[in-house]
Amino acid sequence: MAGEERRVKVKIDNVRRVFNTRNGEMIALNGVSLDIMENEFICVVGPSGCGKSTLLNIIAGLLEPSSGKVYCDGKEVMGTGTERGVVFQQYALFPWMTVLKNVMFGLNLKGIKGKEAEEIAMKYIKMVQLEDFVNHYPKELSGGMKQRVAIARAYAVNPEVLLMDEPFGALDAQTRTQLQTELLETWEKERKTCFFITHDVEEAIILAQKVIIMSARPGRIKEIVDINIPYPRTQETKMTPEFLELKNHIWGQVYQEYLEVRK
Numbered sequence: 001m002a003g004e005e006r007r008v009k010v011k012i013d014n015v016r017r018v019f020n021t022r023n024g025e026m027i028a029l030n031g032v033s034l035d036i037m038e039n040e041f042i043c044v045v046g047p048s049g050c051g052k053s054t055l056l057n058i059i060a061g062l063l064e065p066s067s068g069k070v071y072c073d074g075k076e077v078m079g080t081g082t083e084r085g086v087v088f089q090q091y092a093l094f095p096w097m098t099v100l101k102n103v104m105f106g107l108n109l110k111g112i113k114g115k116e117a118e119e120i121a122m123k124y125i126k127m128v129q130l131e132d133f134v135n136h137y138p139k140e141l142s143g144g145m146k147q148r149v150a151i152a153r154a155y156a157v158n159p160e161v162l163l164m165d166e167p168f169g170a171l172d173a174q175t176r177t178q179l180q181t182e183l184l185e186t187w188e189k190e191r192k193t194c195f196f197i198t199h200d201v202e203e204a205i206i207l208a209q210k211v212i213i214m215s216a217r218p219g220r221i222k223e224i225v226d227i228n229i230p231y232p233r234t235q236e237t238k239m240t241p242e243f244l245e246l247k248n249h250i251w252g253q254v255y256q257e258y259l260e261v262r263k
């Protein structure tokens with residue numbers, strides 16, 4: 001953005017990750033370096049098994065790199081931290097807690113309790129339009145509603161970076177579209193740094209300022225595509241020539257990698 005000083009929020013420096021498997025060592029990631037700027041929305045696409053989740057888990061501090069380092073605000077990531085919130089594809093809600101209690105959970109961990117926690121939780125429950133379901137349990141909600149709770153829970157603790165691993169991947173097309181729109185509106189308001197994995201190229205382009213294309217295993221960054229489509233973006237944006245051109249290009253690159261996997 002013109003005239004704005006941009007700061008590196010998360011620095012990924014030459015990260016490699018090897019897994020020991022039954023069939024010996026398996027290199028999941030190799031030589032991955034990336035600067036995620038403050039307030040930036042990044043989407044990551046790439047064939048299944050190319051190491052997207054591994055990378056996200058390393059940034060989250062849930063997994064250690066075999067070599068290389070990740071920094072958040074210049075400090076080496078040594079584990080999880082409340083400044084980095086995670087949303088997974090599977091909702092990971094506590095089934096014995098109501099929507100309100102699920103969203104309050106992270107706040108309680110941060111030492112925010114009682115009325116204050118409830119007020120903050122309610123703000124984010126309203127943001128995802130679930131105010132009529134605060135006392136419902138997860139099993140009483142649809143998949144889309146459960147994912148909204150997971151998003152509200154991640155936002156409630158006010159992380160500086162949101163890490164999202166195919167959060168809409170399990171949802172039907174209509175619900176996914178709706179949640180994309182909600183996420184876009186929220187991001188345009190709050191401009192939180194977002195690192196968002198998806199296998200859906202359209203989803204990546206509609207959301208992101210930058211799309212990272214990963215190569216087939218061992219996962220490396222194959223290409224970084226700037227998405228210079230101004231916000232606010234809507235579902236109609238998907239019909240514009242510039243969008244379709246980007247989609248063709250990115251889809252072609254991902255497809256090449258998919259063919260590599262099949263070899």
Ligand SMILES: Nc1ncnc2c1ncn2[C@@H]1O[C@H](COP(=O)(O)OP(=O)(O)O)[C@@H](O)[C@H]1O
Pocket residue numbers: 019020021026028046047048049050051052053054055217
């Ligand atoms: N804990 C683990 N142990 C062994 N292999 C793993 C583990 N986690 C991931 N892998 C392997 O690492 C590769 C990358 O996995 P993953 O990051 O989940 O890919 P993606 O999210 O892009 O589909 C895959 O081949 C997967 O089987």
Ligand SMILES: [Mg+2]
Pocket residue numbers: 052053054165
């Ligand atoms: Mg994955």
